[in-house]
Amino acid sequence: MLRFFLRKHNRIERAALVTLRLALVSDIPKIMSLQQQAESAAQWTAREYERMLNEKSGVVLVAEMGDKVCGFVAGAGIGAEWELENIVIESSARRKGTGRRLVQSFLDHAKHEGGTRVFLQVREDNSAARGLYECAEFRVNGRRPGYYGSTDAVLYVCDLT
DSSP, X not given: OHHHHHHHHHHHHHHHTEEEEEOOGXXXXXXXXXXXXOTTSOOOOHHHHHHHHHSTTEEEEEEEETTEEEEEEEEEEETTEEEEEEEEEOGGGTTTTHHHHHHHHHHHHHHHTTOOEXXXXXXXXXXXXXXXXXXTTOEXXXXXXXXXXXXXXXXXXXXXX
């Protein structure tokens, strides 16, 4: 029992070391590096991230462990409808709540900006991402057969009201 408590306690302590904040232009090289390590991530250019940081409709949040960016989420929206467009968590920060916190912060931001629904799409075979979204109360809203070549895209929606 004590070993379980210590393992659980250590996980909580490690998760507490991750902080979230709005991304800065100076974060783009690390964001680009993270996305290149994740084959299922959208592979955007630095210019696309810069645009997202400069437009009111876009938001990019980063997760940091100490002074190291270990994850990010990017999306956009206008009014009621928002879209979570890209999320990557570095392998060392996975399964510690970082993804959940990033998704929830994105949902909170969208709601604060007047959003009532958030959409996303994910590869059907990306079970880790699908589990993350379903835990955040996204529900399947449709499919795009063969969208990712031989793999379908599963469409999700989350109602914020």
